[in-house]
Amino acid sequence: MIKKDGHTHTRFSHHGSNEPLDDYIERAISLGFTEYVVTEHAPLPMTFLNHFTGPREAHDGSAMLATELAAYQKEVKRVQIKYADHIQIKSGFELDYLADYETELRQFIIMQADWLDELVISVHFLPTQDGLVAPIDFDPDTLAKYFPEIENLPQVVFENYFKILQKSVRFAATLPHDFVIRIGHITLIRKYQKYFNLPKFDDDNQLRIDDLLRQIKDNHFQLDFNTAGLSKPYNGETYPTLDIVRRASHLGMTFVYGSDAHKVSDVGQFYDAAVSDI
Template sequence: MSRFPPIDLSGDHHIHTKLCNHASGEMEEYVQAAVKKGLQSMTFLEHLECGLCYEQQIWLTPELFAQYFAEGEWLQKKYAWQIAIRLGVEIGWNATAAEELRAMLARFPFAHRGLSCHFYFDGSRHLNLLSSKHEHIAALRAIGPELILEAYFTSLIEACQQIPCDKLCHLDAALRHLPPFQLTARHQELISQLLQVMREKKIALEVNTSGYAVRPQPYPTVEIIRQAVKLGISLIPGSDAHHPEQVGRFFGVLAG
């Protein structure tokens, strides 16, 4: 018996490309990889971030989003008989730039909206929660995982209440590069609140298989996935591919 509730694995719905400036590979290479793996559908989910104090641009500008749509629409036509391609967006929540985020979302016809939170503001700069850079890891460790997770889950609740979206991405990935940390009762309470908001807003939960690259579970944990399913929240799989060969990675583990 599979460890996981039923989930449709015929499509990979979290794929990045070199346009985000921290992945590699052309859009067409990802499409070809998905076709080769027998997928029936795929969703590009390129990064949208606003208002960050960060040293590197690892998201798309309006000009790059225009390029993204032009190339993506061409690929939709070229591969129409082989695979369904959606052009989506991964929205990085930043409460201080909410209006700017909404303006960008209104500017482009995104077919799928994933919501996430990648950064923690320490009072002077934004620290990347998912970065493997030693400087960011050291700074986050100094702050402490308990405080970071309190802010992280609170931000996700706020984001789900304010930004119309289809799914929540990699729910518990905030401590990706930090030592294992046991969630407190307060963190569990915040996760429960978050799932309730998701149910009310009809927001699906992403099962992000990139988690298997760093731990024996996806993002989020199987326990959180089961909590979501009990609430009637839908599941959507995504590899979080940043290289063409990562499309559909670890989907076989979810299949059992």
């Protein structure tokens, strides 16, 4: 039986730990995982800073640098060989979807396509009213500062979020197709739900979610079933939330468990609870 962790990070993400990749893999092996996908944040486009607003750490700590790409790939290759008899390690990225940078993102992926086994496409930044983009998952204050409706009109923020997610899936459909594509943590906008006391998605947003699921399914993409939120004090849910998981299961969609590990002890977190929900 395959036991897979499909969403994991490394020391190259700068917002995790400095532990060596070997320790992540050895933890996965000790937990009985047979497959492990390394999905470090791909470098952000060179000119992204021009459109970015928010704490500088949210930019600098969001992804590997373009200058680290070769070292990252070498590192993944090294552990693929070192642990070949114990676990299948796949090479991947988590790609930030940025609506204003589709050309750059596509170009990057095409250049990496030979090397790439699996790609997680995620939305961590949303457009602000000033025509810039800001992070939604850095901290509650940043979310409230750039998306103030989160406090009194949260459905508006949800709407923007799902529209960008839909756009990200349309973009993904334009990529070459010889690697697996998975759509990352599709309810990340709820990360601080307990902090803001966020309501459930309203009927209009539920329809947007249904459209999104159908769009993902029609393109034969997978869904990231991400447990990182379960350990976050203001979240406490899986991404996507269980009601959405049920609807997606009903549509026959493929889920892949992802710990979203940013440190060794996160690898495999809540695996048993998660698979019992799928």
